[in-house]
Amino acid sequence: MVQDSIRILQAQGYKATKPRKLVLEVLEQIEKPLSPYDIQGILRQRGKYLNHVTIYRILDLLCSFNLAHKVLSSGGFVKCSLDAVEGCHRFMVCQDCGAIQEFADKELCQEENDLARNLGFHTEHHLSEFSGLCSRCYEK
Amino acid sequence: MVQDSIRILQAQGYKATKPRKLVLEVLEQIEKPLSPYDIQGILRQRGKYLNHVTIYRILDLLCSFNLAHKVLSSGGFVKCSLDAVEGCHRFMVCQDCGAIQEFADKELCQEENDLARNLGFHTEHHLSEFSGLCSRCYEK
DNA sequence: GGCTAAATGCAACAATATTGCAATTAGCCT
DNA sequence: AGGCTAATTGCAATATTGTTGCATTTAGCC
Structure with a gap:
């Protein structure tokens, strides 16, 4: 609202x-x-x-x-469609209709941080966007 | 080269x-x-x-x-600093010095795809960039 | 209703990106 | 080496995106 x-x-x-x-x-x-x-x-x-x-x-x-x-x-x-979640906000954008869906996943963030850490990098912020097809457009 | x-x-x-x-x-x-x-x-x-x-x-x-x-x-x-890797190319950008490092991780991609799939989304491409501190700048 | 700081509008400009067409050049063929 | 041709680059104009300083308006308060 x-x-x-x-x-x-x-x-x-x-x-x-x-x-x-x-x-x-x-x-x-x-x-x-x-x-x-x-x-x-x-x-x-x-x-x-x-x-x-x-x-x-x-x-x-x-x-x-x-x-x-x-x-x-x-x-x-x-x-923003999330509130008080843990982990960075990620987006899935439909290539067909442009519709967007947002989600967050704490564990995924942690894994990303760990991977980066192994390469000597100390992550503070993630940018994560997926493009593909939403369920509606995938049906077609 | x-x-x-x-x-x-x-x-x-x-x-x-x-x-x-x-x-x-x-x-x-x-x-x-x-x-x-x-x-x-x-x-x-x-x-x-x-x-x-x-x-x-x-x-x-x-x-x-x-x-x-x-x-x-x-x-x-x-x-691009990678060749013939599997998985999308990801970047770690240092907030301090701007230096960039690239990596790819097939499993991470797979996990991301699975997470999205559970939300009804069929991923075709990932955008993934981390910001933080490179090892050199982190030492300081 | 009037006051004041916050917010908006305006104008100008800076930065980023694209298009169509003329001029140049790389790669090929003698 | 010199000439040919399609590919590439330069140029000019324009579109799109984003920013700044200052005058005007407005929300929230008395």
């Missing part, structure tokens, strides 16, 4: 503004990675206007609290 | 041009992710000029044969 994210921001001293709600709404409704300009376009279709700079700033803010993530393989942003 | 990459390109019918060798040289000497414009700057310092479009095209070509990779967390390109 948009309201949940807004409350988290408020708890940190950030205001519950109309632009922030609009961006969160779009991210929540369209579960695919969206660029700031995509978001601007969708809002424009709905008769709303936000400056792209504003959208960039809102996405930065959301990402800084893990309320959204940037999906690097597509460059778009998605609303 | 630059020459090895060049031979692979030639085997595919691509020419062994001076610009291709120059880009490969830079990637091989500087083992950090470099943007096309970084590469252009380095070459300029050496008194060589390449148009940035040319560099983009060369990097695209190298990536299409896995002779180079784009590191998405930094947006730069690196020369």
